[in-house]
Amino acid sequence: MTTAPDTLAVRVxxxxxxxxxAHRILRSPLGAASLxxxxxxxxxxxxxxVLVPYDPMTASLQDVFAPPSPEHLLGADSAxxxxxxxxxxxxxxxxxxALITVVVAAGVGIPAGLIAGYRGGWFDSLxxxxxxxxxxxxxxxxxxxxxxxxxxxxxLVMGIFGVLVSPSYFRVVSSAVQAVRAELYIDAAKVAGLxxxxxxxxxxxxxxxxxxxxxxxxxxxxxxxxxxxxDFLGLGDPTMPTWGSMLSEGFRNIYRxxxxxxxxxIAIALTCVAFTLFGTSIRDELERTGDRGRARSxxxxxxxxxxxxxxxxxxxGHAETDPVLTVSExxxxxxxxxxxxxxxxxxxxxxxxxxxxxxxxxxxxxxxxQTAWSILGLLPQxxxxxxxxxxxxxxxxxxxxxxxxxxxxxxxxxxxPQEPLSNLDPSFTIGQQLTEPLRVVLGMxxxxxxxxxxxxxxxxxxxxxxRTYDSYPHLISGGMAQRVLIAGAVACEPDLIIADxxxxxxxxxxxxxxxxxxxxxxxxxxxxxxxxxxNFGVVADLADRISVMRNGxxxxxxxxxxxxxSPRHDYTKSLFDALLDDAPARxxxxxxxxxx
Amino acid sequence: xxxxxHNSHMITFILRRLATGVAMLVTISITAFxxxxxxxxxxxxxxxxxxxxxxIVARKAAELGLDRPLGERFFEWITAAxxxxxxxxxxxxQSVVDAIATRLPVTLSLTIGAVIVxxxxxxxxxxxxxxxxxxxxxxxxxxxxIGGAIPGFLIALILVLVFAISLRWFPATGYVRPEDxxxxxxxxxxxxxxxxxxxxxxxxxxxVRGSMIDALRHDYVRTLRARGLxxxxxxxxxxxxxxxxxxxxTLGLQFIVMFxxxxxxxxxxxxxxxxxxxxxxxVVGDVPFVMGIVIVTAILVVIVNLAVxxxxxxxxxxxxxx
Numbered sequence: 001m002t003t004a005p006d007t008l009a010v011r012v013x014x015x016x017x018x019x020x021x022a023h024r025i026l027r028s029p030l031g032a033a034s035l036x037x038x039x040x041x042x043x044x045x046x047x048x049x050v051l052v053p054y055d056p057m058t059a060s061l062q063d064v065f066a067p068p069s070p071e072h073l074l075g076a077d078s079a080x081x082x083x084x085x086x087x088x089x090x091x092x093x094x095x096x097x098a099l100i101t102v103v104v105a106a107g108v109g110i111p112a113g114l115i116a117g118y119r120g121g122w123f124d125s126l127x128x129x130x131x132x133x134x135x136x137x138x139x140x141x142x143x144x145x146x147x148x149x150x151x152x153x154x155x156l157v158m159g160i161f162g163v164l165v166s167p168s169y170f171r172v173v174s175s176a177v178q179a180v181r182a183e184l185y186i187d188a189a190k191v192a193g194l195x196x197x198x199x200x201x202x203x204x205x206x207x208x209x210x211x212x213x214x215x216x217x218x219x220x221x222x223x224x225x226x227x228x229x230x231d232f233l234g235l236g237d238p239t240m241p242t243w244g245s246m247l248s249e250g251f252r253n254i255y256r257x258x259x260x261x262x263x264x265x266i267a268i269a270l271t272c273v274a275f276t277l278f279g280t281s282i283r284d285e286l287e288r289t290g291d292r293g294r295a296r297s298x299x300x301x302x303x304x305x306x307x308x309x310x311x312x313x314x315x316x317g318h319a320e321t322d323p324v325l326t327v328s329e330x331x332x333x334x335x336x337x338x339x340x341x342x343x344x345x346x347x348x349x350x351x352x353x354x355x356x357x358x359x360x361x362x363x364x365x366x367x368x369x370q371t372a373w374s375i376l377g378l379l380p381q382x383x384x385x386x387x388x389x390x391x392x393x394x395x396x397x398x399x400x401x402x403x404x405x406x407x408x409x410x411x412x413x414x415x416x417p418q419e420p421l422s423n424l425d426p427s428f429t430i431g432q433q434l435t436e437p438l439r440v441v442l443g444m445x446x447x448x449x450x451x452x453x454x455x456x457x458x459x460x461x462x463x464x465x466x467r468t469y470d471s472y473p474h475l476i477s478g479g480m481a482q483r484v485l486i487a488g489a490v491a492c493e494p495d496l497i498i499a500d501x502x503x504x505x506x507x508x509x510x511x512x513x514x515x516x517x518x519x520x521x522x523x524x525x526x527x528x529x530x531x532x533x534x535n536f537g538v539v540a541d542l543a544d545r546i547s548v549m550r551n552g553x554x555x556x557x558x559x560x561x562x563x564x565x566s567p568r569h570d571y572t573k574s575l576f577d578a579l580l581d582d583a584p585a586r587x588x589x590x591x592x593x594x595x596x
Numbered sequence: 597x598x599x600x601x602h603n604s605h606m607i608t609f610i611l612r613r614l615a616t617g618v619a620m621l622v623t624i625s626i627t628a629f630x631x632x633x634x635x636x637x638x639x640x641x642x643x644x645x646x647x648x649x650x651x652i653v654a655r656k657a658a659e660l661g662l663d664r665p666l667g668e669r670f671f672e673w674i675t676a677a678x679x680x681x682x683x684x685x686x687x688x689x690q691s692v693v694d695a696i697a698t699r700l701p702v703t704l705s706l707t708i709g710a711v712i713v714x715x716x717x718x719x720x721x722x723x724x725x726x727x728x729x730x731x732x733x734x735x736x737x738x739x740x741x742i743g744g745a746i747p748g749f750l751i752a753l754i755l756v757l758v759f760a761i762s763l764r765w766f767p768a769t770g771y772v773r774p775e776d777x778x779x780x781x782x783x784x785x786x787x788x789x790x791x792x793x794x795x796x797x798x799x800x801x802x803x804v805r806g807s808m809i810d811a812l813r814h815d816y817v818r819t820l821r822a823r824g825l826x827x828x829x830x831x832x833x834x835x836x837x838x839x840x841x842x843x844x845x846t847l848g849l850q851f852i853v854m855f856x857x858x859x860x861x862x863x864x865x866x867x868x869x870x871x872x873x874x875x876x877x878x879v880v881g882d883v884p885f886v887m888g889i890v891i892v893t894a895i896l897v898v899i900v901n902l903a904v905x906x907x908x909x910x911x912x913x914x915x916x917x918x
Contacts, residue, residue: 030738133620136901138856141874141893145628148878148886149635225747229860232749233875251753251864258757265753269746276745378818402827410824423819427837427913437823472913488823 024285031281034274041271045092054082056089056241065257077246077260078253087263090241094271097158097242098223104162105219109169116170117177124174131167139164143230152237154227161226168215176207210286217279221272228268243268301333301341301386308347311547312568314558323391324496324528325352325375330388332370332379344370346552347388352496355526359539359560361575362549368532369418371549372498375530376415377405392496410441414489414527416499416518420481420506424473430457430484431469434491441492456487460517479510483517490521497522497529503538515542536575540564548572606909613905617898621891625677628890629670632883633662639881643686660686673887682891683884687877692888696870700892702771703869706858709785710792711851718797719836719843722804726812726839727831736801744798748857752791752864759787769866788861795857796850803846807839814838840911848904852897 026032054072063080066072074083116124142164143157150156180203224243230236231244232251243264250260332345345367352358360368373379375390377397390397392412397405409415417423425433434456435449444452450469457465460483468476468484476484482502489497499518503511519542522529533539539546539560547557548571556569567573640657641648648656654663661669676683682692725736760768766787772780811817812835820830862871870889877885 133623136620136852136897137624137890137893138852138859140856140859141890144859144874144878145632145886145890148881148883149631221745225750229747229749233860233863235875235878247750247753254757254761258761261753261757265750268750272747273742273745276741280741373818376818376822378821406821406824406826408824409822413822415819415822417815417819417822419815422815425816425820425834425838427911428834433820437825440826440829441824474913485819488819492824 028281028285030277031285034278034281037270037274038278041091041274042095044088045095048088049092052082052085052088054085056081056086057239065253074263075257075259077249078256083246083260083263086241086246087243087267090243090246090264091267093154093240093242094224094227094244094267097154097227098220100155100158101162101165101223101226102216102219104159105166106169106216108163109166110173112166113170113173114177117174118181120178127170128174131170134164135167139226140229143226144235147230147235152235154237154240154242157230157235158223158227161223165219165222168219169212172208172211172215173204176204179207180204210283213286214279214283217275217282221275221279224268224271224275228264299340301331301343303331303387304343304346308551308553309555311349311554312556312558312572314556314562314566314568323351323353324356324393325350325530326389326391326394327351327371327375328389328391330371330374330390331386332367332374332383333386334383336382341386343386344383344552345374348549348552348554349388350530350547350554350557352528352530354495354528355522356544357522357529357531357542359531359533359543359546360549361533361536361539361546363534366549367552368534368549369500370552372500372530372532375498376409376413377402378409407441410437410494411492412494412496414492414494414497416482416486416489416497416502418501418504420478420485421473423485424481426473428472429469430471430473430476434469434484434488437488438491452491453487456491457484459521460484460487461513462487478506479514482506482510482514486514486517486521490525490527493525495527497527498532499529500532501534502531504534511538518542548575609909610902610906613902614898617902620898621894624894625674625887625891626670628887629673630666632886633666633669635881639686639883642880677891682888685877685882685885687880687882687885692884695873695885696888696892699868699870699873702867703855703858703862703871705774706785706788706792706861706867706869707851707855709789710796710854710858711847713789714793714796714800714850714854715847717793718800718847719804721797722801722843723808723832723836725801725805726808726835727828733805736805740798740802742798743794744802746795748791748795748854749860749864751794752788752861755787755791756864771865771867784865784867788858788865788867791861791864792854792857796847796854800843800846800850804836804839804843807842808835811835811838837911841908844904844907844911848900851900855893855896 026035058081060076060080063072063076063082064078066076066080068075072082072084074087076082077086112127116127139161143161146160147157150160227236227242228244228247231242232248234248236242236245238245246264247261247268250258250262250264253260328349330345330348331343333341333343336342348367348371350358350360360371362368370379370383373383374385375397377400379385385398388398392408397408400408424430428436431450431453434453435444435446438444438449438452439446442449454465454469457468462468462480462483468480473481482505486502489499502518503514506514515538518529518531521527531539531543543560545558546560546563547554548563548569549555550571556563556567556572563572564576567576640660640662641653644652644656657663661672673683680693682696684691685695688695721736721740725733756768759765766783770784772784774781808831812831817830817835820834821827858869859871859874861867862869863875866872870892873885874889876882877889
């Protein structure tokens with residue numbers, strides 16, 4: 001233990017990072033306002049008691065309930081004491097009381113958290129238990145009991161309150177130390193010869209900084225509130241003017257002179273709000289570091305400088321007379337705020353005819369799933385279709401009213417997602433999730449929807465439909481969940497199914513079954529399907545046509561047989577090579593020596 | 597729809613939580629008893645008056661049992677407490693259980709009223725903020741922070757000043773029992789309930805908002821929308837339901853916070869809850885009464901925590917009962 005964490009903390013606090021943080025806080029209006037207010041209050045607390053015109057405790061019979069006047073700017077109270085002087089002197093006592101709470105809380109919570117996090121074992125268990133105990137009772141009840149023991153001492157009571165809130169510091173510090181300790185053995189800093197204490201100090205500081213500032217300002221606010229409540233209840237020290245005792249005095253004379261209540265109320269409310277806003281604005285600023293994606297980009301999307309080459313087409317003459325889906329020159333981009341737009345799909349065109357299975361194949365990150373989501377109109381936040389058109393039975397979907405689009409989904413376009421279990425709502429039974437769209441979209445009654453859902457479950461090959469119908473998602477296997485999701489996709493008899501990697505998350509044996517099921521359902525109903533996958537094995541005997549996608553664009557497209565017989569694009573060839581090598585189709589082909 | 601949780605698991609779970617609760621009660625009893633009695637040396641003098649002779653003070657101390665060993669007195673107290681007897685108030689001689697039993701319903705009706713009001717408003721505001729985002733979200737967030745920062749009793753004072761004294765819409769003080777007049781009861785508890793709720797609304801709404809925004813990122817949200825369900829239905833039915841667990845935990849914590857707040861707010865409205873008598877007992881150092889209030893509060897905490905756990909189990913079919 002050569003360097004104590006405290007000295008590191010001081011050193012870092014003086015550093016550049018803190019200064020820029022202060023700068024950032026001043027830029028946020030609420031943060032700046034609360035900081036200025038708190039600085040003013042602190043100044044009043046320090047120099048005010050020396051400057052006040054009257055002694056805050058001296059009663060004066062002729063000034064009882066004196067109205068505001070040049071002598072008594074805010075008037076005088078029921079004992080003729082000057083309200084302004086009392087308010088100023090009370091500022092010192094109230095802030096000092098809260099400061100004691102913060103110091104005791106930090107003084108108890110931080111060392112205990114450091115030891116518990118570093119040593120673990122019985123000390124950790126015991127102190128965690130005590131922390132839970134301290135937080136379980138309402139503080140005011142404990143303080144009432146404590147007041148019965150220690151008498152009317154402001155400082156002692158605020159100190160005890162500090163102990164009561166110390167678990168907040170304890171919890172943050174001990175979990176931070178634990179996390180750092182767990183990483184310590186792989187930490188390069190250790191190799192570099194830095195001592196444990198120094199590593200822990202630095203790491204903890206970076207983890208703990210934001211919650212500690214938020215907590216400290218929160219405890220200041222609560223300390224002022226608690227101190228005011230105790231004084232208001234008449235449990236404080238009668239020889240000390242505090243905001244709470246002024247409030248109590250104002251409340252007793254509420255009918256006589258309500259303004260006596262006004263000034264301490266304003267002081268307490270503003271100070272509590274300022275501390276809280278100060279804390280939250282610091283936290284917001286610290287959390288925003290490296291996350292500037294909130295703001296909208298100022299510039300509209302512009303097509304990237306390098307345009308994708310036209311795809312290799314195996315059938316230039318192929319034209320659908322009545323396509324179910326026509327996507328042309330589709331581009332999808334994400335608004336990254338200050339850094340502009342990220343284009344994930346660029347110039348994608350594809351046609352899907354009635355009853356056709358069209359496979360969209362490519363490695364992960366090639367934009368297949370983004371294309372699928374944009375057809376459904378369900379791109380994640382920040383993403384949008386920035387160019388091109390999506391026509392469903394000849395009707396443009398891009399820019400369609402959200403309500404109309406919502407009516408198309410489910411009823412006309414079905415969706416089979418990639419990860420079966422995360423795509424079922426864990427809080428509802430399978431039955432509820434299957435019947436809800438039937439009732440909302442198709443307007444079926446409860447009994448009809450239930451019968452239909454059970455039929456669907458049976459159709460997708462679930463052995464005991466009733467049991468699955470009543471189950472929650474966590475009780476069924478991934479393969480079963482995917483069958484349920486397929487049942488959901490075909491429930492409203494759509495004309496088009498978008499299946500996004502429907503077998504990727506499943507075991508190999510289950511994969512084949514699910515593919516068989518998809519093929520059966522597709523041929524039965526003559527429904528068109530967009531099958532997104534990264535696996536050529538999946539598409540080989542399922543798809544009618546294939547589009548190969550790479551870096552957001554389609555590089556080659558054509559009927560399955562032709563594409564397999566004579567792949568033209570290098571990337572398609574490399575995917576075939578990978579398939580023949582029985583290796584997973586990942587990444588573009590690179591020369592062996594480079595790869596090694 | 598009640599999830600089917602294996603009965604024996606549920607019983608083990610409840611028993612374990614009860615055991616934790618009992619351990620907590622025992623620790624609190626011992627700590628509170630020892631500390632309160634160590635501080636009770638002056639109580640005998642305070643009760644008989646400053647002018648009383650040393651002999652009278654000693655007799656009073658003996659009468660209260662202050663001359664006997666602490667361990668013996670604790671044993672006596674806890675055996676009686678187990679039979680539901682918390683002793684007699686040193687100040688009034690009244691049975692502590694009776695005194696608390698007549699006052700607790702007032703404090704609890706404030707607390708429960710505030711829990712209901714704040715849950716309803718917080719869920720509505722949090723869901724609105726998470727569902728709409730944008731400026732609605734900003735406004736809800738800033739109001740939540742400000743509402744949570746201002747102490748409840750201060751809000752109570754402002755409400756009294758504005759709605760009871762200036763506008764005269766509500767009675768400023770006093771309490772009407774619900775069995776005497778339901779309308780009168782509602783009028784007397786309306787302002788205190790509002791005062792208690794405002795802080796809780798802020799923190800519960802923040803929690804609802806945060807966990808709904810997390811839940812909105814889940815894959816099933818997209819899939820449900822792909823099934824043709826309207827956005828608002830997915831948000832207010834599925835997302836809200838999945839965000840209910842963390843919100844419930846926060847509400848459980850707020851129950852305890854509001855119970856503490858009620859003790860103070862009662863004073864503002866002169867309601868005959870446990871707050872008034874607790875303050876009086878604190879000032880004179882009436883150990884049995886203060887002990888009684890601490891224990892009753894701790895029991896309430898154990899009950900609320902257990903209720904929250906059971907509700908969590910009911911809400912979340914996947915809850916790990918360990």
